[in-house]
Amino acid sequence: MSSRCRVLAVVNQKGGVGKTTSAVNLAACFAASERRTLLIDLDPQGNASSAYGVSNPPQQIYDALIGRHSVKEVSVSTDLEFLDLVPAGPDLVGAEIELVSALNRERRLEQAIDDVRESYELILVDCPPSLGILTLNALTAADALLIPLQCEYYALEGLARLLETTELVRAQLNPRLELEGIILTMVDLRNNLSRQVETEVRRHFAEKVYRSRIPRNVRLSEAPSHGMPILLYDVHSRGALAYLELADEILGRIGRADSTTEAGAPESASTPMGVSDERPT
Numbered sequence: 509m510s511s512r513c514r515v516l517a518v519v520n521q522k523g524g525v526g527k528t529t530s531a532v533n534l535a536a537c538f539a540a541s542e543r544r545t546l547l548i549d550l551d552p553q554g555n556a557s558s559a560y561g562v563s564n565p566p567q568q569i570y571d572a573l574i575g576r577h578s579v580k581e582v583s584v585s586t587d588l589e590f591l592d593l594v595p596a597g598p599d600l601v602g603a604e605i606e607l608v609s610a611l612n613r614e615r616r617l618e619q620a621i622d623d624v625r626e627s628y629e630l631i632l633v634d635c636p637p638s639l640g641i642l643t644l645n646a647l648t649a650a651d652a653l654l655i656p657l658q659c660e661y662y663a664l665e666g667l668a669r670l671l672e673t674t675e676l677v678r679a680q681l682n683p684r685l686e687l688e689g690i691i692l693t694m695v696d697l698r699n700n701l702s703r704q705v706e707t708e709v710r711r712h713f714a715e716k717v718y719r720s721r722i723p724r725n726v727r728l729s730e731a732p733s734h735g736m737p738i739l740l741y742d743v744h745s746r747g748a749l750a751y752l753e754l755a756d757e758i759l760g761r762i763g764r765a766d767s768t769t770e771a772g773a774p775e776s777a778s779t780p781m782g783v784s785d786e787r788p789t
């Protein structure tokens with residue numbers, strides 16, 4: 509068991525861009541490569557939970573955020589030996605309101621996961637489509653962000669605001685927060701616009717954009733209704749292969765960053781978020 513745990517927030521305030529699909533399937537791929545992984549559903553919609561066949565959980569992330577239970581108490585095991593899940597349910601809507609006036613309201617998740625950091629190598633947090641208090645909790649608890657981006661006309665809209673919010677969190681709450689990488693989702697290579705948007709995103713964010721792209725693949729959209737990640741639903745599908753490749757790329761980069769840091773090199777040679785100062789418009 510590694511004592512070095514990396515907390516990754518899967519975030520984009522734009523709805524329906526593939527956050528949950530990426531969180532659910534990357535978590536499965538990490539677990540399949542025997543990395544002890546915890547997937548935290550931080551969205552009242554509970555999509556990451558139902559993608560693992562969990563609905564109406566008796567205890568959930570809400571209980572951990574308000575301090576009623578520990579994360580360990582609210583986590584459940586999955587069909588994958590190396591993967592546990594902290595489910596969410598509609599109660600979490602209440603947390604949005606209750607936490608507004610609570611002490612240390614942005615640090616609830618950070619505090620809650622503190623005592624499980626030793627037990628996992630990777631913790632993935634699936635965020636809701638907003639920059640509200642739940643996402644702020646994820647950004648405060650995280651070491652880095654994974655941003656899924658759908659290659660469509662308005663893809664870059666909102667990204668500037670997300671990066672500004674991230675800079676505020678870095679300045680005020682969590683100086684270690686980095687951009688882990690940008691995931692291109694629902695890619696359709698036959699579509700000109702999709703290719704143009706990809707070129708634009710790669711121009712702005714350079715090596716922060718993963719080489720592996722997630723294609724539009726119907727098997728990925730079917731898997732959640734069977735309560736399974738794509739690896740268990742159809743391991744030979746294009747979607748499964750894409751997420752396996754992406755997971756490898758992410759793990760490879762984390763591994764390289766770890767060995768550079770251990771060798772005493774600076775953690776980031778460029779700007780804090782590792783991207784050019786020029787922001788997309």
Ligand SMILES: Nc1ncnc2c1ncn2[C@@H]1O[C@H](COP(=O)(O)OP(=O)(O)OP(=O)(O)O)[C@@H](O)[C@H]1O
Pocket residue numbers: 522523524525526527528529530551553555635636637693694695722723724725726728729730747
């Ligand atoms: N690569 C893909 N191919 C086909 N369908 C996909 C793909 N990725 C996601 N989808 C489908 O697109 C829809 C939105 O995806 P998903 O729920 O992952 O987005 P999200 O960003 O988590 O949404 P929300 O903002 O509501 O939380 C879902 O129906 C999902 O099954």
Ligand SMILES: [Mg+2]
Pocket residue numbers: 527528529551555635636
């Ligand atoms: Mg979602």
